Amino acid sequence: MDIFLENNIDQLKRDYPSIHEGVMTNKAFLYRQGDLCGNIICIKSGIVKLSHLTAQGNEIATALLKQGDITGNLDGLIHPLMEESAQAIGSVGFYRMTHDDFKRLLSRHAELAWHVLTATQARKQQLERKLRTILTQPVEMRLATMLLELAGTFGIRCSHGYALEIHLTQQDVADLIGASRPVVSTVLNDFRSRGMLDYTRDQICIHDAALLDFCSAK
Amino acid sequence: MDIFLENNIDQLKRDYPSIHEGVMTNKAFLYRQGDLCGNIICIKSGIVKLSHLTAQGNEIATALLKQGDITGNLDGLIHPLMEESAQAIGSVGFYRMTHDDFKRLLSRHAELAWHVLTATQARKQQLERKLRTILTQPVEMRLATMLLELAGTFGIRCSHGYALEIHLTQQDVADLIGASRPVVSTVLNDFRSRGMLDYTRDQICIHDAALLDFCSAK
């Protein structure tokens, strides 16, 4: 998706005047929960956190988006209020366009439309898997799974395994797996003492082999 | 979607030879978890339960599909193994076609493709809401919410409120909200004694106003 935009951006900007490129700095919001947002956003670079704040004050992280992912309001004017916030983690480059232009764009590019459909479908399946692990697995296992997933998506090979190039606090991780921060803290320490990973205040390094062993052992 | 198929079925069958119509009886499986399934299925009538069986033997109901909903394998040959089972509740009529024909169909009908996309998106958002309630709400509240949702989708107006025209066992309901059967049983009794609903072995009747009050009160 991002590649398609990138390769044809000049032409597209002429045909779909609402297309804009933009940049957000760390922690800035692309949109907030409750906002009236009529735009579709495609991420060009960086990482975006989608999260929802409940009435009781709990934050739930829905997903971490990366290059090529799409978010924003697909429903047009039917449900214009966003149910979640999109916040930049680090610096983020993105494309933005109105819902209407997006619809027109897809109607003229069937391949692109299909690609968007399968991407949405993939996100849906990922959500289903998440739901399952939350309902059936204890926090320990959920954390291990999530870390492996993160390693796959955002990890870069380092001496011991994968280093994550996102800065996530323990609270962020807890929100991602639907657990409380204290529990994440203790489990993380436990994993560290078992040599399954290592971390400092601003980096997590995952020993993927050991973590995989742990997952399949249980 | 189903309407589109219905109105053009003769022509479509000529253009996309894999299209078939079929009927399933109660409890029959459209496909099973682990099956290799290369088809897209669109429901013509009736209700289909999507559910996943975990390694520990817990069943989790992902969704209840109704007329016009689509399921099956969108990913083609990349992930051909189904992650969930689709089981008919009552009698179900459906259309079936290969993944490839479906892709070709959408590429030629942009409006249809858009419609499928928004439907998928809607299902995703519904999943997200479900995730949230599971993480933040106690079983009691989840049950109330689910019943209201069911009333909206499958209810038919009756003397007291909405009668559900699906036969769901307590186990089914428990699977839908990610709870254990005994708890559902007691909560259901509790609701009944408070006059928020009534039910027999094979029917649930929802007093929607009372249930709504309960939800917003807490």
Added chain:
DNA sequence: GATAGAGTGTTTTGTGGCTAACAGACAGCG
């Protein structure tokens, strides 16, 4: 109309993980 099977109602017991609360560690800033 006896018997099996599926579904329901209820209790008991055990525990995972949340809440709250606090103390240490580190970073940034005036």
Added chain:
DNA sequence: CGCTGTCTGTTAGCCACAAAACACTCTATC
């Protein structure tokens, strides 16, 4: 260099809920 705010580590108490187990009530079927 101390102060403030953010992040981490740990503990204690508590409770919603799962698991297991059993009796009871329908329905179906032969």
